[in-house]
Each structure stands twice: as C-alpha cells, then as structure tokens.
Amino acid sequence: MNTSNFQTTTSDNQPTRKNSKKGIIVVLAIACLASWGYLLVNNKKTGNVIEQSQTQIARISDEKGNVQKSFDESLIRLDSMASISNGLKSKLTAENKEIARRKAEIRVILNKKNATSSELAKAKELITQLNDKIGSMEQEVTRLTNDNQSLSQDKIVLTQEKGKLTDDLSATMVVKEDLEKKVDIASTLNASNIMITPVNVKSNGKEKVTSTAKRVNKLVISFDVNNRIAQTGTADIYVCVAGPDGKNIATKDAVSNTFTTRDEGDRAYTAKLPVELETGKKKNVEFSFAPGTDFQQGKYLIQIYQNGFKIGEGVRELKKGGLFS
Numbered sequence: 001m002n003t004s005n006f007q008t009t010t011s012d013n014q015p016t017r018k019n020s021k022k023g024i025i026v027v028l029a030i031a032c033l034a035s036w037g038y039l040l041v042n043n044k045k046t047g048n049v050i051e052q053s054q055t056q057i058a059r060i061s062d063e064k065g066n067v068q069k070s071f072d073e074s075l076i077r078l079d080s081m082a083s084i085s086n087g088l089k090s091k092l093t094a095e096n097k098e099i100a101r102r103k104a105e106i107r108v109i110l111n112k113k114n115a116t117s118s119e120l121a122k123a124k125e126l127i128t129q130l131n132d133k134i135g136s137m138e139q140e141v142t143r144l145t146n147d148n149q150s151l152s153q154d155k156i157v158l159t160q161e162k163g164k165l166t167d168d169l170s171a172t173m174v175v176k177e178d179l180e181k182k183v184d185i186a187s188t189l190n191a192s193n194i195m196i197t198p199v200n201v202k203s204n205g206k207e208k209v210t211s212t213a214k215r216v217n218k219l220v221i222s223f224d225v226n227n228r229i230a231q232t233g234t235a236d237i238y239v240c241v242a243g244p245d246g247k248n249i250a251t252k253d254a255v256s257n258t259f260t261t262r263d264e265g266d267r268a269y270t271a272k273l274p275v276e277l278e279t280g281k282k283k284n285v286e287f288s289f290a291p292g293t294d295f296q297q298g299k300y301l302i303q304i305y306q307n308g309f310k311i312g313e314g315v316r317e318l319k320k321g322g323l324f325s
Contacts, residue, residue: 195220220289225277263309
C-alpha cells in the first residue's frame with residue numbers, strides 16, 4: 001500500500017517539471033532575442049554614427065581641398081605678376097604687404113591637420129579678400145604697364161626724332177664744313193703785279209737798280225693782293241726765296257721757320273708778312289730781302305703763299321757783269 005502511494009505522487013510531479021523547463025526555455029529565448037535585437041539596433045546606431053563621422057570627415061576634407069585649390073589659384077595669379085619691373089613693384093608696396101598678411105593667415109589654417117568648418121570658412125573669406133586685392137593689383141599693374149608702354153613708345157619716338165635730328169645735324173655740319181672749306185679756299189688771296197727789283201745800295205745811302213750780281217745788296221719785292229670775299233682783318237703771307245742752287249734763303253739775322261702748305265706739306269719760308277686787308281680792296285705789299293751772304297749769279301725764284309696755297313711767283317736773274325761793270 002505504501003508502495004502504491006509513492007508511485008502516485010511521483011507520477012503527478014513529472015508534468016509539472018516539464019512545464020517549468022519549457023517556461024525557462026521560453027524566457028531564455030525571449031532574453032536572447034531581446035539581446036540580439038538590442039545588439040542589432042545598437043550596431044545599426046553605431047554604424048550610422050561612424051558613417052556620419054566618415055561623411056563629415058570626407059566633407060571637411062573636400063572642403064579643405066577646395067580651399068587649398070582656391071588658394072593655389074590665387075598664388076598662381078600672384079606668380080603671374082612676378083615678372084613686373086622693379087619700378088612697378090615699388091609702386092605696389094602697400095598692396096604687397098596686405099597680400100602677404102592674408103597669405104600668412106590662410107596658410108596657418110590650411111596647415112592645421114584638424115581644421116574646423118568655421119576655420120575653413122574663415123580661410124574662404126580670407127581668400128575672397130585676397131582675390132579682391134589681387135584683382136585690384138592686376139588692374140593697377142595693367143594701368144602702370146600701359147603707362148610705361150606709353151612712356152616707352154614716347155621714348156622710342158623721341159629717340160627716333162633725336163636720331164633724325166642728329167643725322168640732320170651731322171648732314172648740316174658736313175654741308176657747313178664743306179661750305180666753310182669752299183669759302184676758306186675761295187677767300188684765299190690772289191697775288192698780282194709781282195715785281196722783283198735788284199738794288200745796289202751805295203755808301204752814301206743812295207740806291208740804284210742793277211742786275212749785276214756782285215753789285216746787288218738787296219732785292220725789293222712788291223706785289224698786290226686782293227679777294228672780293230676775303231674778310232677784313234690781318235692775313236699772314238709767306239714769301240719763299242730760292243737761290244740759283246734751288247735752296248731756300250733766309251733773310252739776314254732771321255731764324256729758320258716753317259709753315260704748312262695744302263699740297264707740299266711743311267716748308268721753310270724766307271719772310272712772314274702780316275698784311276691788313278679790307279674786303280673788296282686791293283692791297284700792295286712790299287719788302288726788302290738781303291741774304292746773309294753775297295748774291296750769286298743766276299736765277300732767284302720768289303714764291304708767295306697765303307692760306308696754305310701758292311698764290312703767285314716770280315723769277316729774277318742776276319748776271320755776272322762785264323769787266324768794268
């Protein structure tokens with residue numbers, strides 16, 4: 001009897017245990033499902049956050065790249081003006097200082113690894129200001145360049161005009177020198193009526209014309225000079241006397257001197273005669289010539305020079321003379 005009661009009790013407890021296990025399994029399943037759901041939702045949120053962060057980083061990176069590109073383009077515009085002359089650069093000193101300041105501020109922002117959107121926005125504004133300055137500077141450079149080109153063109157024109165004036169002046173000088181040369185030559189005197197008189201000066205001072213060489217004490221030479229265009233003033237006339245041997249003879253107590261001729265070079269002269277001239281008037285010239293030695297038999301050649309040209313000559317022969325001459 002006891003055995004049967006024990007068995008009955010055991011049989012009644014078995015369904016209860018099974019139901020309890022099923023409840024636990026259901027609870028665990030629900031908990032797992034809830035955990036998985038939470039994990040899925042949480043992972044999704046985390047993925048969205050990561051994706052948003054990556055998107056923001058990419059956007060900021062793109063924005064920074066655009067700012068850098070804009071800045072590089074501005075620098076290229078500045079570099080294009082690097083070839084302007086020092087003169088123009090000196091006139092743009094203030095603009096250069098302002099541009100340098102803005103460039104420095106932009107570089108500080110762009111050199112930051114983690115530049116914020118607000119900092120990049122500030123860099124954009126600075127680049128806009130920089131471009132405005134560069135634009136103003138480009139206009140000023142264009143204006144100054146045009147002014148310089150205009151001045152250069154004016155300089156070219158003035159140089160050409162100066163060259164033409166120089167050429168004209170040179171041509172005028174050539175013509176002037178040619179005319180002066182012609183006038184100089186044309187104003188050379190003409191010698192005419194050349195007279196060579198051998199004179200014997202006696203002890204009492206009386207003079208007698210003679211052609212006997214041993215009695216001649218001096219030669220009196222006279223001639224007329226004139227020229228219609230010769231200017232009033234003093235002209236030097238050179239007289240050269242050559243003896244029978246062809247050599248030039250100097251006057252008594254004279255020092256040997258030379259003058260320059262146009263065709264014969266330098267030559268010695270016997271006498272230099274300063275002559276006062278009046279334009280258009282004939283002038284008579286006379287002087288006496290006495291050598292340091294006795295006159296010799298033969299021909300004496302007298303040549304007259306003025307202005308480097310030979311203007312006249314004459315010959316006088318002195319004879320040996322007879323036994324009682």
